[in-house]
Amino acid sequence: MATTTSSPHSLFLQNRNSHPLNKNNLASFTNLKKINFFNTKRAISVTCSAASAPTQDRTAAQIQSGQEDRVFNFAAGPANLPEKVLLKAQSELYNWRGSGMSVMEMSHRGKEFKSIIEKAESDLRALLNIPQEYSVLFLQGGATTQFAAVPLNLCTPNDPVDYIVTGSWGDKAFKEAQKFCNPQVIWSGKAEKYTKIPNFDALEQNPDAKYLHICANETIHGVEFKEYPSAKNSTGILVADMSSNFCSKPVDVTRFGVIYAGAQKNVGPSGVTIVIVRKDLLGNAQDKTPLMLDYKIHDENNSLYNTPPCYCIYMCGLVFEYLLELGGLNEVEKMNRKKAELLYNVIDGSNGFYKCPVEKSVRSFMNVPFTLEKSDLEAEFVKEAAKEKMVQLKGHRSVGGMRASIYNAMPLAGVEKLVAFMKDFQAKHA
Amino acid sequence: MATTTSSPHSLFLQNRNSHPLNKNNLASFTNLKKINFFNTKRAISVTCSAASAPTQDRTAAQIQSGQEDRVFNFAAGPANLPEKVLLKAQSELYNWRGSGMSVMEMSHRGKEFKSIIEKAESDLRALLNIPQEYSVLFLQGGATTQFAAVPLNLCTPNDPVDYIVTGSWGDKAFKEAQKFCNPQVIWSGKAEKYTKIPNFDALEQNPDAKYLHICANETIHGVEFKEYPSAKNSTGILVADMSSNFCSKPVDVTRFGVIYAGAQKNVGPSGVTIVIVRKDLLGNAQDKTPLMLDYKIHDENNSLYNTPPCYCIYMCGLVFEYLLELGGLNEVEKMNRKKAELLYNVIDGSNGFYKCPVEKSVRSFMNVPFTLEKSDLEAEFVKEAAKEKMVQLKGHRSVGGMRASIYNAMPLAGVEKLVAFMKDFQAKHA
Numbered sequence A, B: 001m002a003t004t005t006s007s008p009h010s011l012f013l014q015n016r017n018s019h020p021l022n023k024n025n026l027a028s029f030t031n032l033k034k035i036n037f038f039n040t041k042r043a044i045s046v047t048c049s050a051a052s053a054p055t056q057d058r059t060a061a062q063i064q065s066g067q068e069d070r071v072f073n074f075a076a077g078p079a080n081l082p083e084k085v086l087l088k089a090q091s092e093l094y095n096w097r098g099s100g101m102s103v104m105e106m107s108h109r110g111k112e113f114k115s116i117i118e119k120a121e122s123d124l125r126a127l128l129n130i131p132q133e134y135s136v137l138f139l140q141g142g143a144t145t146q147f148a149a150v151p152l153n154l155c156t157p158n159d160p161v162d163y164i165v166t167g168s169w170g171d172k173a174f175k176e177a178q179k180f181c182n183p184q185v186i187w188s189g190k191a192e193k194y195t196k197i198p199n200f201d202a203l204e205q206n207p208d209a210k211y212l213h214i215c216a217n218e219t220i221h222g223v224e225f226k227e228y229p230s231a232k233n234s235t236g237i238l239v240a241d242m243s244s245n246f247c248s249k250p251v252d253v254t255r256f257g258v259i260y261a262g263a264q265k266n267v268g269p270s271g272v273t274i275v276i277v278r279k280d281l282l283g284n285a286q287d288k289t290p291l292m293l294d295y296k297i298h299d300e301n302n303s304l305y306n307t308p309p310c311y312c313i314y315m316c317g318l319v320f321e322y323l324l325e326l327g328g329l330n331e332v333e334k335m336n337r338k339k340a341e342l343l344y345n346v347i348d349g350s351n352g353f354y355k356c357p358v359e360k361s362v363r364s365f366m367n368v369p370f371t372l373e374k375s376d377l378e379a380e381f382v383k384e385a386a387k388e389k390m391v392q393l394k395g396h397r398s399v400g401g402m403r404a405s406i407y408n409a410m411p412l413a414g415v416e417k418l419v420a421f422m423k424d425f426q427a428k429h430a
Helices: A008-013 A025-029 A055-069 A083-091 A112-129 A142-152 A168-177 A296-299 A311-324 A329-348 A374-387 A414-429 B008-013 B023-031 B055-069 B085-091 B111-128 B142-154 B166-175 B295-300 B312-325 B328-348 B375-386 B412-429
Strands: A034-037 A045-048 A132-140 A158-166 A181-189 A210-216 A238-241 A256-264 A273-278 A367-372 A400-403 B035-039 B045-049 B132-138 B160-165 B182-190 B212-215 B238-243 B258-262 B273-278 B367-372 B400-407
Touching: A083 B142, A083 B238, A112 A132, A112 A296, A112 A311, A132 A296, A142 A168, A142 A256, A142 A273, A142 A296, A158 A168, A168 A181, A168 A210, A168 A238, A273 A296, A296 B085, A311 A329, A329 A367, A329 B023, A367 A374, A374 A400, A374 A414, B008 B023, B008 B295, B023 B045, B085 B312, B132 B258, B132 B295, B142 B166, B142 B258, B142 B273, B160 B166, B166 B182, B166 B238, B166 B312, B273 B295, B312 B328, B328 B367, B328 B412, B367 B375, B375 B400
Parallel strands: A158 A181, A158 A210, A210 A238, A238 A256, B160 B182, B160 B212, B212 B238, B238 B258
Antiparallel strands: A034 A045, A132 A273, A256 A273, A367 A400, B035 B045, B132 B273, B258 B273, B367 B400
C-alpha cells in the first residue's frame, strides 16, 4: 500500500489502486500519521490525525496547512488558475463525471467532449455577450500564430494595414505581418519606452488600410487600452490581441472584427488560443494560407477540423463557468480594479522608493511593472518576496525591475500580502 | 462541508477547503456513508464504510468498484492514457511536488517547468535512441500543421517532392503540400481502398525530389509500414507522419530527416505535436513561413519561443517515464504485438463472420478496422459492446464498419474482453 514515501518513478511500479489519492483508498487515510507524496523536490505532506481525534479541529488545522502550501504566483503567464477550478479538475481528472475516462482520453468527436466544448463556447458567449454574427474558435499556437493568421485571413499580400505599437507584442505582430501584407506602424511608443497609449484623434490612419491592429494590453510594459480607437479605413475593421486582458473586464465585441487571445493569462492553461471573428470576414484567406491558419476551416468545423487541445478547452470551460458564478465580467473588473489600485497606490505613495514608469491613465490592471529607486536592491526584493511565497516578481528580461502580474485568479489576499511586504521592505531600506 | 450532492455549478460557491478531494478533508471521509461527486451525467459514487469496519475488506471492495468505473476506450485518438499516469497527474495537479502551484500555472521560463520539459525531452531521446544531431521540438497544431510546415521548411515553392499515399492522412498531407511546393503522388493505395503498402523496389521516385513523405500508420485504414523505404532522390530525406504509431515500437530515427507526431494516440493528451528533425535541415524555411511553423525558431529556443502547451508536455513526460519503466519500446512493441495478434486471430478465425480488409503483412498494430459479413448487425455490435463498457468501436465515418484502436495504453485485459465479446456475439448471431 501507499503508506510509504514514494519517488515519482517507483510510483508507476505500484498497483494503481494503492495510489494515495485514489478514491478507493480514501478511507485508509484515517489510520495514517503522515504521508509523503512524490518527494522529488519538497514533500507535500498530509497529516491525518487518528480517527478518534475531533473532526472539527483536525479539519481546521488542515485547512490552514493547505493554504500555506500554495504560493502567490505573480508570473506573467502561464499564471494562477482559480483554486476551485484546480480542485474541481483534480477531482474529475481520472474519471470525468461518470464517463469512465479522463477528459484527456475522450474522442474529440464523442458526445462527452462535444458537451464540454459547446458549454465552454456558450459560457464564453454569455460572459462577453458575443453576438451570433461572430464565430468563436478554439485554436492552437498562441497569439504568435495569430500574428500571421490575421493578415493571411483579412487581406491580400499587397494590401496596406495599420498597426499601433504600444509595446513589444504589438511590435512582434507588426513584424510578422510584413511577410503577408503591407503593414505600416502609424504610432509607436518605443521612443518613450512603451509607457503611453496615443491620442486617437491624432492618429493618421491609412484610408486604404484593410484593418487597424492594436495590442489591448502589453504584458511586458504594463500599458493597457482603456478605450478603443475606431478603424477609420476602407473596412472599419479593428483587430485586437487581447491575450493578457481577455475576460478581465467587459468588452464591446461589436467594436472589433477580430479578437484573439492566448488563454494562459486569465482563462486557462497554455495551449489554446481563442479567436472571436466576425463571420462576414471568413472565407477570404490567401491562397498560401496553411489550412490550420484559415479561420473558415475552423468555423465550418466548430473548431474540430482536426483534434483540438481538448484538455485545455475543458479547463477554459471550468474557468468560464467560475467567472459567470462570480457574477460575470462586471464583477471581475471590480475585483481587478481593486487589486490594481491597491498596488499602484503603494507605488505612488512610496515617495519615489517604488516607481511605475507607465502614464497613470493607461496603467494595466493586469501587469504592474515597477522599479526601485535603489536599483541594486531589486534582486533582494525578488529574493525576499520569494521567501514569503510570492514568486515570479522579476521583471521581463527586456525591461528589468519588477513586475507583478495580477490576473483574474490572483486573490486579493495575494496583492494585500505583496503590498504589506513592499511597505516593510521600504521601511527596512528607505 | 461537501457531504451533500453537488452540481458542478454549486461546487464553485463552496469554500475550496470543503472540496471532497481536498487532501485536508480526506479524514472526514470516514464518517460518510456515500458521497456523490458532480452528478452532471452519471454520479461517481464513493462508498465509505464507517470507520469501525475492517479496513482490509473495505479496500478490496473499493478497488473492485474502482476498476469497474473505468471503460475500455477504443477511440482512435485522443485515447487511453496509462492509469498510473492519470493517477499521478491527479495527485499532483493542485500542487506539483511542493512547488506551491499546478503545472498549469507555472511560468514556462521558470526552473520548475524547465525541469519538466528537459526531462520529457531526455526521456524521449532515451526511448527512441535519438542522436544529438536531431532536434526534438514540442509544438502545437497537430500533424495537420506539419503538413504545411514540412514543405515550408524543406523546399522552395518550385521544388518537386514525392508522396506515397497509403490512406486518408497521407492524402491530406499531399494536398496541403501543393500550396508550398510541387508534390507528386508516386504511389497511391486509393484504388484498392487503402489496404496495401507498395513494394519499395517498384517505386518510381523522382531523383530531383527534395524529400519522400510517408504516413507510417494510417489511423483510419489500419495500414502500417513495417519497414521503411529509402529516399532515392537528391537529398535522401525521408519524412514520416508517425502520429498514430509514435513510440509504439522502436524506430531507427537515423533513417529519417523529419518525424512528426500528434501526441494524442500513444504518448499524451491532444494539444502537443512532437517534431524530430535532423539539425542540418534547419534554417532553410521559405520567406513566407509563419514564425510558428519555422523549425529553426523552435530549435534555437528549445521549444520556448512562445508559450508552449505546458500541461500537455508535462503529461507526455509522465508517459515517457512510464514507458521507460515498462522496459522501453522493445517491451512496448511486444505488448502491442500480443494485443494485435489476439484481435486479428479472432477476426481471421471467424469463418468470415468478421473481416479485416487490410493485407495481412501490413496490418496496423494500432488501429484494427473490421466489418461484419452481416453488415446490418454492426450497429448492434457497437451498442452491445458499449453496454459492456467497451466504447468508441464505431469505424471512421469515411469507411464504416468497426475500428478498435489499441494503442500503448490499451491494457491487454481490454483486448481480451473485446475478443471474448466478439466470440459471444458471433455465437449469438452466426
